Amino acid sequence: MNDNKNSISRRKFVRNTAIGTGLLSAGISQSVHSSPLNNSGSMEGCNSPREILVQTLSNQAFDIKKDNVKVLLERLENTSSYKPDIICLPEAFANTVQSGVEPVPGPITEAFSAYARKHNCYIMCTQYTKRNGRVYNSAVLIDRKGQIAGIYDKIRPTEGECDEGVTPGALKPPVFKTDFGTIGIQICFDINWPDQWKMLKDQGAEIVFWSATYPQRTMLATYASLYKYYVVGCSRIDPCYVYDMSGELIAKSGRYEGWAFADLNLEKIFCEIDFHVKKVREIRKKYGRKVKVVYYHDNDWVTIESKSPDLKIQQIIDEFGLTSHPDYIKRAEKYIDKFRI
Numbered sequence: 529m530n531d532n533k534n535s536i537s538r539r540k541f542v543r544n545t546a547i548g549t550g551l552l553s554a555g556i557s558q559s560v561h562s563s564p565l566n567n568s569g570s571m572e573g574c575n576s577p578r579e580i581l582v583q584t585l586s587n588q589a590f591d592i593k594k595d596n597v598k599v600l601l602e603r604l605e606n607t608s609s610y611k612p613d614i615i616c617l618p619e620a621f622a623n624t625v626q627s628g629v630e631p632v633p634g635p636i637t638e639a640f641s642a643y644a645r646k647h648n649c650y651i652m653c654t655q656y657t658k659r660n661g662r663v664y665n666s667a668v669l670i671d672r673k674g675q676i677a678g679i680y681d682k683i684r685p686t687e688g689e690c691d692e693g694v695t696p697g698a699l700k701p702p703v704f705k706t707d708f709g710t711i712g713i714q715i716c717f718d719i720n721w722p723d724q725w726k727m728l729k730d731q732g733a734e735i736v737f738w739s740a741t742y743p744q745r746t747m748l749a750t751y752a753s754l755y756k757y758y759v760v761g762c763s764r765i766d767p768c769y770v771y772d773m774s775g776e777l778i779a780k781s782g783r784y785e786g787w788a789f790a791d792l793n794l795e796k797i798f799c800e801i802d803f804h805v806k807k808v809r810e811i812r813k814k815y816g817r818k819v820k821v822v823y824y825h826d827n828d829w830v831t832i833e834s835k836s837p838d839l840k841i842q843q844i845i846d847e848f849g850l851t852s853h854p855d856y857i858k859r860a861e862k863y864i865d866k867f868r869i
Contacts, residue, residue, distance in 0.1 A: 577837050578794040580708045582735070583612035584760050584768040585787035587621045597622050597639050603787070604643060610789055613708060614650040616762040619716050619739045620665060622655055625692040629656040629663050632676060641674035648672045650706060652762075654715060654739040662695040667713045667739055669704055678704040682715040683724055703731040709794045712757075716740040719747050722754075729755040729854070734794050736760070743767050749775045756798045756853055760790075773798050774824060774831065793820075795841040796833035798853050804830060807848045815839065829853070 585607075587600060600621065622636050623629065630636055640651045650671055657666040657679070665682035681697025682689075690696075701724050703712050712728030714736060728736055735758040738748060743763040752759040753775025761769040770779040770790040779790040801823075808821055808830055818836035823829075832850070834841050844850065851859065 575837065576793045576795045576834050577840060578708055580613040580792055580794065581610065581789060582614050582616065582760050582770065582792055583607065583610065583787060583789050584616045584762040584770060584781065585618075586762070586766045586768050586781055587618050587764050588766050588786055597636055601639060601643060607787055607789075608647055611647070612649055612789065614652065614706070614711075616652045616737045616739060616760050616768075617654060618762050618764040619654045619741050620656055621764060625656055625663060625689070625694065629658040631659065632657050632666070632668055632679060637668050637670065637676065641670050641676075644670045644672060645674035650677070652713065652737055652739065656694070663693050664697060665689060665694055665715055666697075667715055667737075669711075669713070672707070677706070678702065680704075680713040680715070682718060684717045684721055686717050701728055703728060703733050709734045712736040714738045716742075719744055719751075722751070725751045725755060729757060733757055735792065738762065741765070743769065745769060749777070758792050774822075774827075774829065793833045793835075795839075796831055797841055797845060797850055798829065798831050799850060800853050800856050801828040801830055802856070804850065807850065808832065811844060811848055815844075819844070 585600075585603065587596060600617065604615065617640075633641070634657075636655050637653055640653045644651045650669065652667055652669055654665070654667045657664050657668070665685055667680045667682075669677040669679070671677040680702060681695075683697045683699060683701060685694040685696055701712060701714065703710050710732045712731070712733035712735070714724060714728075716739065718724055719738065719740070725736065736751070736755075738744070738759065738761045740761065740763045742765055744761065745767075748759045748761045748769055749771050752771035752773055756773045758773055759769075759771040761771075766781050766783070766786055768781040768788055769777060770788060770792075772778050773796070778792075779788040781788040811819055811832060812821060815836075818834065818839050820831075820833045820835050822831045824831075832841070832844065834844070
């Protein structure tokens, strides 16, 4: 395969593709555009139609007496050559209830909107905001054009925050449509309520971003494994984590770098081994290196993902009759209940 003529770069595809609504089901990542299959040639230079780069970073080394917005923007500029598609910032890194809450848009979001426009990326900016006379702990999603794409209000502020006048957000968390897929957001103390994380999955979230004051390794990994989506954790204090939908760690920040990058392939399905062993062998035989198959032998799981720009995971699902792990569990529940006394 000629790289210059036939390969489609991840960056070009993401920039020119808008994801449709209502096409995302539990455990399955899909793309709305179809291309004819091409099984000829080598796989050198090929990649997924929906592979994105996420960045998460801490502000552990920041001096709280300085302008954290300026310092964080400098840190982002120093890592901008990686060209992330979406950046997750720590919880309330720039203001407190006492120091002053801001409307949206406001000085903090305007600063990061300018960066998003300049570098053509999404940014999730968490801060204390004020709307209609109420104070919220909010994650503001800024799109590639620097526009406000959505706001998530922390559902479970701490007791201390409530005492300071912070209002809890609506009990059902929203999801947000981006040009690469559907994402969900949670903030810090929200991690203690699994039902909120499940609601994000039920609404089709493919990645959940968690902005916080402290790191949380165990529960982030648990939610990723339980609900079969990617989880990106961003903390003021290192480490920040990125987890695969299997619950395995993909990337983390730490002593030498206060940031982490991870390529996430959204053209991917997570399945139980049951009913899939023969199908996976047939997929491997037909598509070879156009797919990546990972067996989790100790758990009876398998993931299948497209590694070719002309092959969508939905095409493989339809062709071989694959069932995602969440859909398999739902099917099994209904089947078992027919035999229940």
